[in-house]
Amino acid sequence: MKQLLILSGKxxxxxxxxxxxxxxxxxxxxxxxxxxEAPNLHLINHEGVKESKPYFGMKKxxxxxxxxxxxxxxxxxxxxxAIDFDGNYTVDKYACEGCAVCxxxxxxxxxxxxxxxxxxxxxxxxxxxFSTAELKMGSGNSGKLVTQVKKNLRDNLTNEExxxxxxxxxxxCPVIAxxxxxxxxxxxxxxxxxxxxxxxxxxxxxxxxxxxTAVCVNKYDTNIELTRKIETxxxxxxxxxxxxxxxxKKVVEIINQGRAVVEEDFSVSKAIKDVYSKAIELINI
Amino acid sequence: MIxxxxxxxxxxxxxxxxxxxxxxxxxxxDTETEIGKVYTNIYKDGQHGVGLKAAEFVLNQNADVxxxxxxxxxxxxxxxxxxxxxYECTNEIxxxxxxxxxxxxxxELH
Amino acid sequence: MQIAVLSGKxxxxxxxxxxxxSHLANNSVYVDCDVEEPNGLLYxxxxxxxxxxxxxxxxxVNHDTCIGCRKCTDFCQFNAMAFILGKVRVFKELCHSxxxxxxxxxxxxxxxxxxxxxxxxxxxxxGTEVYSGEMRVGEESGVPIIKALLKKxxxxxxxxxxxxxxxxxxxxMESISDADxxxxxxxxxxxxxxxxxxxxxxxxxxxxxxxLVINKATDDEIIKKFALDNQINVLAEIPMDLDLARINSNGxxxxxxSRFRPLFMTILDKVLxxxxx
Numbered sequence: 001m002k003q004l005l006i007l008s009g010k011x012x013x014x015x016x017x018x019x020x021x022x023x024x025x026x027x028x029x030x031x032x033x034x035x036x037e038a039p040n041l042h043l044i045n046h047e048g049v050k051e052s053k054p055y056f057g058m059k060k061x062x063x064x065x066x067x068x069x070x071x072x073x074x075x076x077x078x079x080x081x082a083i084d085f086d087g088n089y090t091v092d093k094y095a096c097e098g099c100a101v102c103x104x105x106x107x108x109x110x111x112x113x114x115x116x117x118x119x120x121x122x123x124x125x126x127x128x129x130f131s132t133a134e135l136k137m138g139s140g141n142s143g144k145l146v147t148q149v150k151k152n153l154r155d156n157l158t159n160e161e162x163x164x165x166x167x168x169x170x171x172x173c174p175v176i177a178x179x180x181x182x183x184x185x186x187x188x189x190x191x192x193x194x195x196x197x198x199x200x201x202x203x204x205x206x207x208x209x210x211x212x213t214a215v216c217v218n219k220y221d222t223n224i225e226l227t228r229k230i231e232t233x234x235x236x237x238x239x240x241x242x243x244x245x246x247x248x249k250k251v252v253e254i255i256n257q258g259r260a261v262v263e264e265d266f267s268v269s270k271a272i273k274d275v276y277s278k279a280i281e282l283i284n285i
Numbered sequence: 286m287i288x289x290x291x292x293x294x295x296x297x298x299x300x301x302x303x304x305x306x307x308x309x310x311x312x313x314x315d316t317e318t319e320i321g322k323v324y325t326n327i328y329k330d331g332q333h334g335v336g337l338k339a340a341e342f343v344l345n346q347n348a349d350v351x352x353x354x355x356x357x358x359x360x361x362x363x364x365x366x367x368x369x370x371x372y373e374c375t376n377e378i379x380x381x382x383x384x385x386x387x388x389x390x391x392x393e394l395h
Numbered sequence: 396m397q398i399a400v401l402s403g404k405x406x407x408x409x410x411x412x413x414x415x416x417s418h419l420a421n422n423s424v425y426v427d428c429d430v431e432e433p434n435g436l437l438y439x440x441x442x443x444x445x446x447x448x449x450x451x452x453x454x455x456v457n458h459d460t461c462i463g464c465r466k467c468t469d470f471c472q473f474n475a476m477a478f479i480l481g482k483v484r485v486f487k488e489l490c491h492s493x494x495x496x497x498x499x500x501x502x503x504x505x506x507x508x509x510x511x512x513x514x515x516x517x518x519x520x521x522g523t524e525v526y527s528g529e530m531r532v533g534e535e536s537g538v539p540i541i542k543a544l545l546k547k548x549x550x551x552x553x554x555x556x557x558x559x560x561x562x563x564x565x566x567x568m569e570s571i572s573d574a575d576x577x578x579x580x581x582x583x584x585x586x587x588x589x590x591x592x593x594x595x596x597x598x599x600x601x602x603x604x605x606x607l608v609i610n611k612a613t614d615d616e617i618i619k620k621f622a623l624d625n626q627i628n629v630l631a632e633i634p635m636d637l638d639l640a641r642i643n644s645n646g647x648x649x650x651x652x653s654r655f656r657p658l659f660m661t662i663l664d665k666v667l668x669x670x671x672x
Contacts (some may be wrong), residue, residue, distance in 0.1 A: 009432075010405055010406060010432060011404050011405015011406045011407075011561050012404060012405045012406010012407055013406060016586065037561075037562040037564060038403050038404045038561070038562060038589070038590050038593065040404075040585075040586040040589060040590075043585045043586060043589060044585075057332060058332045058472070059472070077494070077498070079492060079493055079494060080493075094565060094568050095565075097491050097493070098472055099472050099473070099491055099493030099495055100470070100472050100493075100495060101493050101494060101495040101498065104470070104495055104498055104499060105498060135564075137593070137596060137597050137600065138564065138565055138568050138597075139564065139565075143307075143332075143333070143335075144307075144330065144331070144332050144335075147304060147307050154303075169405055169561065170431055170432065176357070177304075180303060180304050180355065181303040181304070181354070190406075191644060192643070192644035193434070193437050193644065193645065193646045194410070194432070194434035194437060195644075197432075197434070198432055201432075201532065219640075221637075222637060222640045222641060222644060223640075223641055223644045223645070226644060226645075247637070247640075249613060249635065252582075252583065252584045252611075252613060252615065253613075253615070255584050255585060255586065256583075256584055256585050256615060256617060258585065328474065331474050332473070333473055333474060333489055334473055334474025334475060334486065334489045335474060337474055337477050337486060337489070338474050338477060340477070340479070341468075341477035341478060341479055344479055344480065345478070359486060359488070359489075363477070363479055363484070366479070366480075367479070367480060
């Protein structure tokens with residue numbers, strides 16, 4: 001089994017558009033969406049039986065009003081301004097970082113750390129297996145949920161040849177968690193100044209993990225000069241450059257029908273097919 | 286010599302965990318007594334820093350060798366300050382990796 | 396007045412909108428709160444940028460006093476401390492600066508020192524005051540930098556435009572907490588709709604007045620329908636235009652272009668009017 005992870009650094013570069021097409025092309029029997037803060041892959045792939053479970057992230061403080069003596073020691077020790085007072089002391093669950101200092105300093109043992117429901121993980125089971133998750137508003141993301149999404153996929157796998165993973169944006173802990181165990185990373189870059197700076201950061205992260213890496217550029221014709229810059233930079237770092245994908249209005253139209261771009265025959269799908277075959281060649285070396 | 290391995294199920298026939306910090310168990314094997322012990326990884330569900338806690342656990346078992354698919358940056362930083370040697374696993378099963386290690390077939394990681 | 400610009404998903408045009416609105420507005424401030432990936436400064440060619448470092452605290456253990464009781468390593472909820480080879484080691488990147496280890500230490504072996512979390516850049520460009528936060532690579536949370544940024548503009552008598560981080564996590568909440576008005580940016584796709592719904596729920600939860608800008612607009616009615624169903628005011632539609640994309644991708648203000656200036660002026664007018672209502 002090979003695992004292919006698709007990343008972008010910056011959001012909105014077309015990561016999910018490419019991932020959904022790859023899933024179609026590979027007739028992949030197993031895939032996952034690790035973009036847990038704004039998951040979108042389920043909008044295109046949602047067949048099979050849906051099975052969701054609550055996800056518990058970190059613990060947060062809860063004040064037991066029966067035991068609280070309103071001394072205010074918790075408030076003066078909290079460094080996150082997470083304890084409010086309006087007649088009673090209460091915890092602002094969005095501001096609480098779960099450090100447990102209030103519990104430590106409370107003289108009347110009125111504070112408990114309680115596991116907070118931070119979202120849910122979902123598996124779609126049918127002809128294909130799809131693992132995804134969604135965080136609740138205001139919940140901090142972490143490698144923990146990403147690891148859970150990948151574990152849900154792995155635990156239900158039988159003998160699939162290729163697993164495709166839509167990764168998280170950014171460069172932090174969730175990305176690092178999505179990198180573990182993958183055979184190759186494909187970065188979908190876009191030709192904007194911000195797209196380039198984010199791509200450089202993600203390449204640095206991937207190189208730490210010595211993972212096989214390749215780059216393609218989406219919407220390349222929106223700025224050909226910057227596309228060349230990306231290609232030159234990529235090659236100078238000895239990273240495979242798999243090609244470019246043009247911009248076309250039709251992409252959004254097809255996505256909005258809940259379909260993968262490669263289901264229609266036009267310039268974009270041709271380009272994606274080309275990138276796909278090069279990626280498959282590279283991952284099997 | 287004491288060998289540590291992160292595992293997803295328990296026992297010498299279990300699978301190696303793909304992830305060091307978030308493994309379900311640690312398998313700690315003593316080559317002199319030829320006895321292996323299984324420990325639950327109580328830190329695996331933490332939000333952050335689980336790799337560090339795993340490193341702390343392995344070192345507190347006085348392990349001389351760690352066999353793992355990979356280690357994170359921070360755990361590696363910890364290991365580098367000690368004498369532990371880290372080897373890359375080549376097989377999915379715990380006891381096969383121990384055998385390979387004893388036959389000098391494993392590559393040192395980093 | 397504070398106006399926050401937000402979108403659930405990256406790449407929808409949050410920065411495009413906030414830099415151009417601040418560029419056109421009189422007496423304005425632009426604040427880039429996307430501290431993990433700040434890109435707003437790419438537009439402002441500021442000759443002299445002032446930098447201010449944002450610090451938080453981290454614990455330092457005095458090994459002579461430490462008795463190795465491990466109370467601190469057991470207490471730390473963030474796993475930022477570990478007992479390795481008989482010594483407590485601190486991992487600054489994981490520390491949330493809660494101060495718990497110092498409180499729990501029975502022998503006063505822990506003192507706190509400053510660590511650099513990131514910085515705030517400040518400057519002026521053609522009448523716009525610009526603040527941009529930048530988190531150091533490898534840090535876990537940029538919230539303290541966002542707090543420091545917002546403190547800078549707290550009592551400022553100007554129109555403040557806040558470029559919020561993507562997503563709907565705690566840093567977004569922080570960035571909209573004092574806003575008088577929220578501009579939601581969405582693109583007409585099923586992805587855009589899903590993420591719009593996410594930030595709309597967030598803004599509603601905080602009882603914020605909201606307006607919507609549709610970026611990369613096409614004939615697709617998907618976002619308009621959502622706006623209609625939820626009675627959200629659609630302020631404007633920015634068309635999908637390759638010229639616009641090109642000017643913007645090179646780090647220039649599209650509102651300097653005569654073709655697009657009227658559109659952004661209209662958005663600005665509406666935002667200012669609705670925000671003061």
